[in-house]
Amino acid sequence: xxxxxxxxxxxxxxxxxxxxxxxxxxxxxIPLAIVAVYSLAQKGTxxxxxxxxxxxxxxxxxxxxxxxxxxxxxxxxxxxxVSCLLIGFPMAYVMATASPRVRSLLLILxxxxxxxxxxxxxxxxxxxxxxxxxxxxxxxGIGLLKEPFQFANTEFAVxxxxxxxxxxxxxxxxxxxxxKFEFSLLEAARDLGASPIRAFFRVLxxxxxxxxxxxxxxxxTPALGEFVIPDLLGGSRTMLIGNLITDQFLKTRxxxxxxxxxxxxxxxxxxxxxxxxxxxxxxx
Amino acid sequence: xxxxxxxxxxxxxxxxxxxxxxxxxxxxxxSFAAVGPEGLxxxxxxxxxxxxxxxxxx
Numbered sequence: 587x588x589x590x591x592x593x594x595x596x597x598x599x600x601x602x603x604x605x606x607x608x609x610x611x612x613x614x615x616i617p618l619a620i621v622a623v624y625s626l627a628q629k630g631t632x633x634x635x636x637x638x639x640x641x642x643x644x645x646x647x648x649x650x651x652x653x654x655x656x657x658x659x660x661x662x663x664x665x666x667x668v669s670c671l672l673i674g675f676p677m678a679y680v681m682a683t684a685s686p687r688v689r690s691l692l693l694i695l696x697x698x699x700x701x702x703x704x705x706x707x708x709x710x711x712x713x714x715x716x717x718x719x720x721x722x723x724x725x726x727g728i729g730l731l732k733e734p735f736q737f738a739n740t741e742f743a744v745x746x747x748x749x750x751x752x753x754x755x756x757x758x759x760x761x762x763x764x765x766k767f768e769f770s771l772l773e774a775a776r777d778l779g780a781s782p783i784r785a786f787f788r789v790l791x792x793x794x795x796x797x798x799x800x801x802x803x804x805x806x807t808p809a810l811g812e813f814v815i816p817d818l819l820g821g822s823r824t825m826l827i828g829n830l831i832t833d834q835f836l837k838t839r840x841x842x843x844x845x846x847x848x849x850x851x852x853x854x855x856x857x858x859x860x861x862x863x864x865x866x867x868x869x870x
Numbered sequence: 871x872x873x874x875x876x877x878x879x880x881x882x883x884x885x886x887x888x889x890x891x892x893x894x895x896x897x898x899x900x901s902f903a904a905v906g907p908e909g910l911x912x913x914x915x916x917x918x919x920x921x922x923x924x925x926x927x928x
Contacts, residue, residue: 673886676879683875692883699890702897710893713900720896750890769872782876 618852624845633839643846652830652847659827660854662741663809666748670756670805671798673749678760678797682767693761696754708747708818712738715746739821747815752808756801763797764790799862807855827851 626639646652681692699707715721717734725731737743767790775785791798813828820826827847834844 673882676875676882677886680875680879680883683872695887695891699894702894706897707893710897714893714896746889750893753886753890772873 621845621848624842625849627842629840629842633841635841643843644850646843647846647850655825655830656827656850656854658825659810662745662748662826663806663812666745666752666809667756667802667806669745669749670753671802674753674756674760674801675798677753677757678764681757681761682764683769696757699750700754704751705814705818707751708815711747711750712743712819715743738819739823741820741824743819744816744824744826747819748809748812751815752805755804755808759800759804760794760797763794763800767793799866803859810855811851 623637623639624635625643626641628636628638628640628642630636677692677696681689681696684692713719715735715737717737719737722731722734722737726734771789771793772785775789776782780788811828811831812826813832816824816826816829831844831847831851834840834847838844
């Protein structure tokens with residue numbers, strides 16, 4: 587009895603796992619399996635699903651038109667992630683090195699935009715940077731611009747909307763990583779003759795890598811599937827993979843092709859994560 | 871003892887916060903304005919009776 591009690595205590599409580607496993611099974615794995623089956627089916631005449639399984643939807647997705655949309659989405663998501671990192675790192679550093687009172691204030695300021703619906707925020711950006719908006723009016727008023735800057739329906743507008751929307755997702759993990767960082771290591775590097783830039787790249791950045799990775803995943807993954815911001819700020823000129831998938835489900839009513847495109851996006855994200863994790867494992 | 875953040879990082883933070891908050895501030899300003907006869911024009915505040923659509927007759 588004495589030996590079986592500790593064994594029982596160390597056994598994972600399977601009952602406690604049930605809600606989590608059930609949730610993943612019911613709301614993630616089963617829907618994904620349905621999407622996978624749909625992706626192999628065909629579109630019915632009136633928008634239904636015909637279960638004649640084949641790879642035609644995937645062959646269609648390999649068309650140059652769709653590949654270009656996918657490439658554009660990947661490019662914009664990567665650019666958004668890099669921009670958020672370049673802006674978010676200094677922000678997180680300022681927050682982590684500020685006095686406790688200022689730190690709390692800055693943390694609240696990062697979170698406050700989340701209190702507003704992001705559709706409202708996207709419209710607000712459109713209004714502020716629009717042709718009649720205060721930025722353009724001010725620039726023309728002081729003679730910086732002769733004609734209003736065309737903001738709406740450009741890729742720049744989509745980029746700005748995505749960066750402002752996803753910046754807190756990058757700043758918060760970076761702040762956690764920098765806050766845990768032992769700052770005396772930076773001092774030691776400087777004492778040993780490292781320049782501030784060298785100390786940053788050789789000490790601070792490697793030791794806060796986990797924050798960089800988490801933030802990049804938090805930004806890149808939703809940015810790749812984003813469809814509301816490109817729709818509101820990019821207009822019909824900007825077609826990203828998220829818009830294409832939404833159109834397949836809501837406008838064209840081609841659920842099988844939409845499912846195939848969705849699975850391709852999921853596979854791309856999973857493959858890039860797997861490659862990255864493998865490289866990380868090799869390095870360590 | 872934590873080092874002070876460099877000035878460049880502080881400037882980036884200031885710009886980032888202003889880009890984050892400028893649209894929200896604009897929303898607050900616009901919430902006190904009224905829709906103009908040709909759409910969004912907060913400079914024009916029509917005085918006519920309120921219509922069911924939310925617009926006002928000029």
